[in-house]
Amino acid sequence: MATSNQEGWWSRTKGLMIGCLIVWAIFGFVIHFFVDALNEIVILGFPLGFYIAAQGSLIVFVALTFFFAYRQDAIDREFGVAEDD
């Protein structure tokens, strides 16, 4: 395998890592800075700020983890570094 190929793969992998961590930081921290403002919106009895901390962020984390596994596998396959099936 060519070295440039390897570098291309690693830079895509790093890109995915950084993208995932940005989403993680937004839903782990940043969005909760605005809890008071979000609590003004009430859906089905849930103030939105409370809801995001109790459920919304968690749903994003679950989806993000599965998305990461799917995307990383696609990158691995594209650059021929995936394991055999």
Added chain:
Amino acid sequence: MATQQSGTSDFINNLGKIYGMYTGGFAAFVILLAILEQVGVPNKILGFLFVGFTIVVYAMIGILSRTMQVSEYYVAGRQVPAVYNGMATAADWMSGASFLAMAGTLYVLGYDGLAFVLGWTGGYVLVAVLIAPYLRKFGAYTVPDFLAARFGGNLARFLGIVVLLAASFTYVVAQIRGTGLIAERFLGIPYDVGVFVGILGILLCSMLGGMRAVTWTQVAQYIVLIIAYLLPVVIMSAQRTGIPIPQLMYGEALQNIAALEQGMIDNGLAAADTIQRHLAPFSSTDPLNFFALVFCLMIGTASLPHVLMRYFTTPSVREARKSVGWSLLFIFVLYFTAPAYAAFAKWEVYENVIGASFADLPNWVYIWGASGKVTLCGAAAASLEAVQQACAGKDVVGLADFSIAKDIIVMATPEIAGLPFVVTGLVGAGGLAAALSTADGLLLAMANALSHDIYYRMIDRNAPTARRLVAARIILLGVAILGAYTATAAPPDILALVAWAFSLAAAGNFPALCLGIWWKRCTTAGAIAGMIAGFGTTLAYLVYTAPPPLGFGQDLIFDIQNISAGIFGIPIGFIVMIAVSYLTPEPSEEMQQLVDEVRRPSGSVVADRGRAASA
């Protein structure tokens, strides 16, 4: 050996059928007990049947999974499919405290308690993206094993073991304590005997089959604990709102709580300036501490050895990544239900207890008051007379008069909802499963580090397989006995001990694991200095600020609570690691190649080649 291999693959291919039958069998068992209750079998016997039956099943799985192969013992032969490893990790992860006290913490703290929910789920994103797949590719048996390979040998290995023991031992003591408390409460047996029974259950599951036995037991325990957690609150939601989906319907409970809070203030039952509103953010803590706690719990999750080692058992790197997703999904099911528990319980208390006259108190108050878990006016609410005596001169219950222990919110819910005892027994079995499964994983993490890393890698590199596995089991027994002894010597609040573990693991392990994989320039000297600095800073802060006898009880620095001590240690660990790495020569070409191999999914497991070469 050949028959054992084919037996194993038969087992792996039929996992769905086996655990489906197990779940059906468990449901039938619960229904049988419900019938026994209706024909008048006493509660105490039902409690014994619940605890006895489940422990026997776990022990049977443990015994059937016995093994004399090293890779089966340490990493379950690396053939646990992603979904089942996800269930096992969820059981491994969710402790007795998560099961019993999480909802209670949310009841007491309201919004501020959500820091735990966020921290203990968000950390899995870091596990998946930054660490677990790479450790799986490396093929370590333990976390210190990886640190030793990446950072030049036994000093890094030793530091890894120190961090592992510091993070795991306090945690396991909390679990053993939890099994004792559950046995005490449900079976009415003395706490010390309960601890003994618990440790016996743990050892039967783990001693003969190591990781293989613990994996299949934990899957069984997850099924019990999640059914037990969901059933009472689903029924409560159906009773209160007409729809059995508590996670969606507790919005109604939140609105009622807010209205009842206002009502209490208007009626003089609570003071406007002291009431902690359930929905109000940062009423019991400030934003700085809230986010510091979220941060430490997340980083800690991604650093705890007993969690990371679960991903060593998957058949491939690809499965390891998926498995983190499954783990988080299974964990999410419990954590997004916990706030619903808290809300329904609070609704009940604010509606039927606060403002009620003493003669009208619901019966569950006395059931839990007898053991002092519910108090009115500062005295155990054991009976109407006791309550009237303690609250002499008052007509109705005020908010400040009432107090409920946070670890009984989940356990009391069946009685609050007026359900038969069999549901309470089910919750007890679930709590026990949660505590046992976490204790299994933690004990195995510690014993494996001591037997693989210290005994085999540092003391006797030529030990034959049989002797290694005997040593592993003797060490497991020793650690278990030490844990049980410590648990009976009455440690402080469960949740505080567990939270120490997170900050210590985060500061000690995370920078080294993260930079070891993602930064080739990280040197041995850098890693060692960073681990010592990060772990040392955190430990120093914990001891400096913890109340005696654990520490010196000194003033907090920047108002950071003791529980978030990692907020100092984690950045210091990173800074020292990076600085010292730049001051020392670049790692060797071979080391950089090793890092490349750890990163790349294809190719054989890195550690196995090292093992073959050194053998």
